Amino acid sequence: MDLDITGLWDKAVEFHGHSCPGLLSGMIIGIIALKELAASRSIDEEVVTISEGQSCMVDALQIVLGTSLGKGNLILKDYGKTAATIFNRTTGKGIRLSFDFSQIRNILGDLREEMKNLNADERKEFLKKIMFKILERPQSDYLKIENVQMKIPPEAQIFNTIICENCHEGVMATRVIKKDGKNLCISCAQGKYWQ
Numbered sequence: 761m762d763l764d765i766t767g768l769w770d771k772a773v774e775f776h777g778h779s780c781p782g783l784l785s786g787m788i789i790g791i792i793a794l795k796e797l798a799a800s801r802s803i804d805e806e807v808v809t810i811s812e813g814q815s816c817m818v819d820a821l822q823i824v825l826g827t828s829l830g831k832g833n834l835i836l837k838d839y840g841k842t843a844a845t846i847f848n849r850t851t852g853k854g855i856r857l858s859f860d861f862s863q864i865r866n867i868l869g870d871l872r873e874e875m876k877n878l879n880a881d882e883r884k885e886f887l888k889k890i891m892f893k894i895l896e897r898p899q900s901d902y903l904k905i906e907n908v909q910m911k912i913p914p915e916a917q918i919f920n921t922i923i924c925e926n927c928h929e930g931v932m933a934t935r936v937i938k939k940d941g942k943n944l945c946i947s948c949a950q951g952k953y954w955q
């Protein structure tokens with residue numbers, strides 16, 4: 761499998777808006793997961809990601825792994841960690857990857873301090889070099905990889921659209937609430953989140 765790592769980095773930075781160490785962590789987790797699982801970027805739902813952080817990292821996971829909120833093959837568990845479990849549906853194999861922060865700090869020093877005076881373009885180049893430097897090292901230097909057993913989340917399904925009898929907006933059938941004999945959307949049944 762040949763990954764265009766530079767191309768993916770460009771895409772990730774474009775998608776995320778800026779380059780940062782969190783995005784870099786997601787790149788590394790994604791790249792190594794594809795390699796370990798002998799998978800390629802998910803066109804449909806071949807790969808599933810369970811991200812243990814809702815941070816910059818998860819944007820890179822979406823780009824590298826092709827696992828996204830819209831496709832339903834990205835599940836968020838906001839544990840505030842730089843870790844993710846990634847499944848290859850084709851083989852049934854799943855692994856959990858987590859950064860060893862004490863090691864990575866020893867290897868890299870204080871990245872934020874080093875990037876302090878760089879502009880956006882310089883930052884992007886600087887972090888790209890760091891990424892390749894990390895990827896050259898043995899994985900066990902900075903990453904823990906565990907084989908995991910768990911129930912693989914089902915593939916996303918397509919449901920009918922039902923018309924809410926109050927606001928007449930379309931709603932996915934599984935989100936309709938029956939109230940006083942009427943089919944209602946969540947906003948009409950339980951109140952709106954906006955005014």
Ligand SMILES: [Zn+2]
Nearest residue numbers: 780782783816
């Ligand atoms: Zn960021």
Ligand SMILES: [Zn+2]
Nearest residue numbers: 924927945948
């Ligand atoms: Zn409604």
